[in-house]
Amino acid sequence: MQVPLSWYLIVAAALFCIGLYGVLSRRNAIAILMGVELMLNAVNVNLLAFWRHGEVARGTLAGQVFAIIVITVAAAEAAVGLALVIAVYRARRTVDVEEVDRMKL
C-alpha cells in the first residue's frame, strides 16, 4: 500500500508550524534561524510529495529541481544569517534579537 499524499502534506504542515512557533517565540537569533530551516524543510517535503504523487506520471522533474533550488537558497541563507549573527555578536556582545533594536523606531 502506498502512503497517501495527504499524510505527507499533514506532516509537512506540522513541521512548518513547529518551525513557525520557533521563529515567533525564541529570543536567540540562532534559534530563529533553526526555525527557518525547519520551515524550509517542510516546504521541501511538500514539493517532493507532490512530485512523487503527481508529476512522476508525466515524466517531468520540476518538483525535484525546485527542491534542489530551495536547498541551495537555504544554504545561502544559513551562511549569510550566521555571518550576520557573528557580526552582531562581535559588535554588541549578544545574539538576543530583543537587545539588537537600534534600527527600531
Next chain:
Amino acid sequence: MTLSVSPVIFIVLSATALLGALGVVLSRNLFRAALFLVLSFIGVAGLYILLEVEILAMIQLLIYVGAIAILIIFVIMLSRQLMSPQYRAWNQQRRGGAVVAVMLFAVLAFVLLSVTWPTAEAAVPQDAIARLGRALVAPDQFVLPFEVASVLLLVALVGAVIIAREK
C-alpha cells in the same frame, strides 16, 4: 517498488522528524536544540527515501546535516557565554506564537483533509537521477535556475566572508 510496510515506516520517520522539530523549539539549551535539528533533518531524509527520491535524501544528509547543522553548532560555540541557566530563551510572544502555530496547523489540516488530491500512481523510472542531471543542464529545461543558483551561492559566500570579517 513500495512494500506494504511503508505506512509503518512512514509513521516512524515522521515521528522522528516531528519530535526532533519539537526538541528544536522547546529545548532551552541551544546546543541540544541543534542536535535535535540534526535528528529532524535525518527523519526528513528518510521521508525522501520513502518518496523514492534517493538523490535528494543524500543531498539532504550532505548539505543540511553535514554543512548547515555543523555551521550552526560552530556559531553556537562561538557565542557560548550567553547560555547561562537564568537566560530567558523565549520572548513574551511565547503563548501567542503557540496559538498562531496551532491555529495555522488546524486551518492547513482542515484544508488538506477536505480536498481530494488527484494522484496519478506511476513507478519512478530507473534512470531518474540521470534524467535529473540532464534536466539541470538542458537549455530547454532548467539551465537558467541552475546557473542563477551558482551565482547565488558565490554571492552568499563572498557576502558571508565580508560580513563576518574583523574590521
